[in-house]
Structure formats: C-alpha cells, structure tokens
Amino acid sequence: MNYFSGISIKGKLVLLLVALVTFTMLLQGSILVYNDIKKLKINIVENLSVLASAIGSMSRAAILFEDARTGRRILSSLEDEKQIDLAVIYKTDGQVFVTYSRNKTVTFGPPPFDHEGQVITKRGIEIIKNIVLEDEILGQIYIKANLNEMEAKIENHLVSGVGIFSIILLISIPISVLLQRFISEPILSLAQTAQKVSELTDYSLRATYKGKDELGVLYSGFNEMLTQIQSRDQTLEQYRSNLEELVNERTRELEAAQKELVSKEKLAVMGTLSAMVSHEIRNPLGTIRNTVFNIKQLVSKNNYDLGPELDRIERNVVRCDHIIEELLDFTRLQERNFEPVDIDPWLKELIDEQTVPEELDIAINLKAQVVVQIDIESFRRAVINVMQNGIQAMTKAKIGKKSEQPSQKDIKLTIESRVAQGRVELIITDNGEGIPQANLGKIYEPLYSTKSFGVGLGLPIVKGIMEQHLGGIDIDSQVGIGTKVTLWVPVKKGK
Numbered sequence: 001m002n003y004f005s006g007i008s009i010k011g012k013l014v015l016l017l018v019a020l021v022t023f024t025m026l027l028q029g030s031i032l033v034y035n036d037i038k039k040l041k042i043n044i045v046e047n048l049s050v051l052a053s054a055i056g057s058m059s060r061a062a063i064l065f066e067d068a069r070t071g072r073r074i075l076s077s078l079e080d081e082k083q084i085d086l087a088v089i090y091k092t093d094g095q096v097f098v099t100y101s102r103n104k105t106v107t108f109g110p111p112p113f114d115h116e117g118q119v120i121t122k123r124g125i126e127i128i129k130n131i132v133l134e135d136e137i138l139g140q141i142y143i144k145a146n147l148n149e150m151e152a153k154i155e156n157h158l159v160s161g162v163g164i165f166s167i168i169l170l171i172s173i174p175i176s177v178l179l180q181r182f183i184s185e186p187i188l189s190l191a192q193t194a195q196k197v198s199e200l201t202d203y204s205l206r207a208t209y210k211g212k213d214e215l216g217v218l219y220s221g222f223n224e225m226l227t228q229i230q231s232r233d234q235t236l237e238q239y240r241s242n243l244e245e246l247v248n249e250r251t252r253e254l255e256a257a258q259k260e261l262v263s264k265e266k267l268a269v270m271g272t273l274s275a276m277v278s279h280e281i282r283n284p285l286g287t288i289r290n291t292v293f294n295i296k297q298l299v300s301k302n303n304y305d306l307g308p309e310l311d312r313i314e315r316n317v318v319r320c321d322h323i324i325e326e327l328l329d330f331t332r333l334q335e336r337n338f339e340p341v342d343i344d345p346w347l348k349e350l351i352d353e354q355t356v357p358e359e360l361d362i363a364i365n366l367k368a369q370v371v372v373q374i375d376i377e378s379f380r381r382a383v384i385n386v387m388q389n390g391i392q393a394m395t396k397a398k399i400g401k402k403s404e405q406p407s408q409k410d411i412k413l414t415i416e417s418r419v420a421q422g423r424v425e426l427i428i429t430d431n432g433e434g435i436p437q438a439n440l441g442k443i444y445e446p447l448y449s450t451k452s453f454g455v456g457l458g459l460p461i462v463k464g465i466m467e468q469h470l471g472g473i474d475i476d477s478q479v480g481i482g483t484k485v486t487l488w489v490p491v492k493k494g495k
Contacts, residue, residue: 017176018169025168029161036157040150041125044083045118048127048143051081056131056141059089063097063131063138071098078143085124086144092137111142123147186215190222203230288313336375336468343368343424344417350380351415356391361412368417368424372489374469382465386428386485387413389459393432393483419491423471426487435477443475462487 055074062071071089078084078100087100094110111128113119118127124146131139186209193207203226209219239246344366351364394411414429435443443459459473466473471489 014173014176018172021172021176022169025165029165033154033157033161037150037154040153041120044125044145044147044150045120045127048084048125048145049118049129051078051084052127052129052141052143055087055089055143056129059098059141060131060133060138063089063091064133068098072100074098075100081145083145083147083149084143085146086142088142089131090140090142092139097139111140116140186211186219190219194222197226203233336378338373338375338469340371341374341376342371343374343426346376347383347415347417347426350383351387354384354387356413357395357411359411360391360394363412363414365414365416368419368426370419370424370491372424372491374489375465378465379469382462382487383426383428385459385462386487387415390428390430390432390483390485393434394430395432423488423490427484428487429482429484431482434479434481434483435475436479440475440477 055078058074059071061067062074075087075089075098078087084100085102088111089097089099090111091097094114112126113128116128116130118125124144126142126144128140128142130137131141189209190207193205197203197205206223206226207219209216347366348364351362356362390413394413412431414427416425416427416429418425418427463473466487466489469489471487474486474488475483476486477483
C-alpha cells in the first residue's frame with residue numbers, strides 16, 4: 001500500500017482502469033470457457049448416445065443369430081471416430097459378445113455398471129445403452145470415448161481468448177490514459193490553486209471548472225471555503241480598525257444586560273412584596289371597609305353629617321385595593337382565553353360603559369371592521385388603563401383653566417380603530433399635558449410613576465397584555481400638545 005501512495009493520480013487512474021478491464025475480461029472469459037466446456041461435454045454425450053443407439057439397432061440381428069463376425073464388422077465402423085477408444089457388445093448375461101478397441105492390448109471384463117446411463121470423468125466419457133427388440137432386451141452396448149477433441153477445442157478457445165485479451169488490454173491502456181485526464185486534470189488544477197493560495201496567502205483567488213458533476217461540487221465547495229475565509233479576514237480587519245467602536249458596543253450590551261438583570265431582581269422583589277402586601281394589608285382594608293359601612297349606618301340613624309368624610313375614606317380604601325390588585329396582576333402569570341371578537345362593536349360597547357367627566361369630549365372613529373382573537377378581560381383592562389391615563393392627563397392639564405368659560409369643550413379624547421401595515425390598531429389620543437422626552441424611556445419600568453398616587457404599573461401591565469396577544473404598544477407624546485397611544489395586534493389573529 002505504501003508503494004501505491006507514492007503514485008500520482010494519473011498513474012492510479014490508469015492502473016485502476018486497466019485493472020478493471022483485466023478483471024472484466026478474465027471474468028467474462030472464464031464464464032465463456034466454462035459454458036463452452038459444458039456445451040462440448042453435452043454435445044459429446046448426445047452424439048455418443050445417438051451412435052450407441054444406432055450401433056445397437058444394427059447389432060440386434062447379429063446378437064439374435066449369434067453372428068459374432070457381423071457384430072465385429074459393425075463395431076469396426078467406429079474406426080473413423082477418433083474420440084472412441086473402446087466399444088463392447090454384451091449379451092444379456094453379461095458375457096462379452098464382440099469388442100472394438102483402438103488399443104489392441106486392452107482386456108475386457110463385465111460392464112462397469114449394469115444399467116443404462118453415462119459417466120463423465122476427467123479421463124473420458126463412458127456410456128451404456130440397452131439393445132432392445134420388441135420390448136425384449138437382447139444385450140447392451142458399452143462405449144468409452146476420450147476427451148482429446150474437447151481438450152483441443154478448449155485449447156484453441158484459450159489461445160484465441162488470450163490473444164483477444166492481449167489486444168483489448170493493449171487498446172485499453174492508451175484509452176485509460178486519455179480518459180483519466182477528465183478526472184486528474186481538474187483535480188491537479190484544484191491542487192495547484194490551493195498551493196498558490198497557500199503560498200501567496202491570497203484568498204481572493206478562485207478555481208475554475210465548468211462541469212456540473214461531483215468535481216463541480218468540489219470546486220464550488222473549495223471556492224465557498226475561500227469566500228468564507230476571505231470574509232472572515234475582512235471582518236477581522238474591520239474589527240481591528242474599529243476596535244474602539246466594538247468595545248463601546250459591547251459595553252452598551254453589558255450595560256443593557258445589567259439593566260435587565262436589575263429589572264429581573266426588582267421583579268423578584270416585587271413578587272415577594274406583592275404577596276406580603278396582599279396578605280398583610282388586604283385584611284386590614286377589609287376591616288376598615290366594614291367599619292366604615294357600620295359607621296355610616298350609625299351616622300344615618302343619628303343624623304350626623306359625616307357623609308363626605310366617610311366617602312373619602314371608602315374611596316381611598318378602594319384605591320389601595322386597586323394598587324394591591326395591580327401588584328398581583330403584574331407579578332403573577334395568568335392563563336389567557338383567546339376567542340374571536342368583532343373589534344369595532346366590542347370597542348363601542350366598552351367605551352359606552354365608561355364614566356367620563358362632563359367636560360370631556362370623546363370622538364369615536366372605528367374603521368377596523370375585522371375579527372381578531374383576544375382575551376376579552378385582559379384586553380378590556382389594557383384599553384381602560386390607556387383611556388384613564390389620557391383622561392387623568394387632560395384633567396390635570398386643565399385644572400388651572402377652570403375660570404375660563406369656553407364656548408365648547410376643550411378636553412378631547414379621540415379613539416380610533418383601523419387596519420394598517422398588517423395589523424389591527426386601536427389609537428387613543430388625548431390633548432393633555434404630554435410626556436417629557438426624558439421620561440418616555442422609563443414609562444414601561446415597574447414602579448416608575450409621576451403621579452402623586454399609584455405604583456406605576458399601569459403601562460407595564462398594558463405592555464405585558466399586548467405582548468401576550470403577539471402585539472405591542474407604541475406611544476408618541478409631545479409636551480403641551482398631548483399623547484397618542486397605539487395598541488396593536490396582528491391581523492392574522494383574526495383569520
């Protein structure tokens with residue numbers, strides 16, 4: 001094997017093709033010789049069988065009348081059959097009647113076997129046939145033939161086969177040399193290109209091959225490898241030239257990851273805090289609410305004027321209970337039940353259910369006209385939270401203008417629905433005080449709030465609800481002009 005490893009691809013391909021031709025010819029020649037030998041033996045047996053039958057027929061009268069002279073004359077006709085060495089006619093008792101032998105010194109005995117048939121050995125062919133007259137066996141004829149003729153024919157076949165094989169082998173060598181070029185030359189060209197790339201370290205070089213066979217795939221893979229290496233080197237060079245920018249980018253990513261980690265830690269603390277608040281504060285709030293109810297009953301009976309004070313206490317109890325509910329909703333996972341809803345009628349009904357200040361004007365423009373899959377309760381809460389934020393922002397902005405007496409309402413909340421850019425959008429716009437740009441990046445942070453009362457979970461809860469609907473929330477706000485909030489879900493949710 002070490003010897004072949006040093007042979008060039010050309011030499012290996014030529015040897016392979018010549019070896020393949022040699023093996024094919026030897027195999028085919030062996031099959032042909034085997035078939036010829038088999039056919040020759042069959043032909044010899046058939047000829048001998050016919051000859052034995054003919055001699056047996058001619059010898060019936062000689063056997064019947066004990067005419068040995070006639071019998072010998074009949075057997076002497078075998079002199080011209082060169083392959084027959086011996087012939088014997090036996091009587092029914094196995095006694096020799098007449099004989100013929102090409103070798104006069106041969107002695108005769110009883111038949112080698114007592115039934116009709118033939119035996120083929122390496123030394124020759126032996127055959128016995130019964131001599132029959134009107135269903136009566138008069139005797140047997142035994143013939144022994146040599147295989148000289150067959151061996152001569154086989155020898156002629158072998159000589160012819162060797163000659164043909166030699167000619168084909170001589171022709172196959174130059175053909176193999178020509179054919180190997182179709183394989184070896186593209187491989188050698190590829191090897192030269194690889195060596196050139198290695199010497200020059202130039203990965204912009206490419207190997208050229210126009211075929212679409214396996215070599216074409218090899219060339220394509222080699223060129224693709226060079227392309228990837230070239231791209232990698234260009235990237236590395238770009239990294240080296242922009243290392244400072246890359247470091248700054250990685251720093252920003254680390255800062256973002258740190259913020260996310262802090263946010264997750266804050267959420268974990270909020271979860272623990274929410275559970276504690278729910279357990280420790282809700283029970284006292286329930287007691288306070290029951291107490292206020294009882295005091296109201298007593299005050300009503302005794303005609304004390306404490307109604308406003310008691311109502312204020314009850315309102316603040318409700319506000320505290322709402323804060324606890326927000327904390328729990330934000331920290332616990334809720335299973336959503338999505339169902340198809342015709343969004344425009346559903347929004348109209350939801351808006352009509354809300355209680356709004358008398359000085360507020362609501363403009364409704366619903367044009368979505370599409371069915372979407374939503375969790376009704378959570379989506380309702382998201383819409384109400386955004387509406388309440390807008391109402392509170394406008395009310396706060398107009399507090400200092402109570403002395404003014406406008407001819408029409410100047411606090412306006414606009415609610416629209418539409419289908420745009422492959423999604424269903426619910427747009428809620430107010431003309432309140434707006435959100436400063438510095439605060440826009442913080443509005444989704446839990447516990448961040450600019451209000452005097454509340455824990456700042458309204459928009460984070462809305463954002464979570466919309467993400468569970470595979471949608472989102474977009475906010476555009478300008479100080480002194482107002483805020484536009486867009487809640488959206490994909491149109492495909494309604495299909």
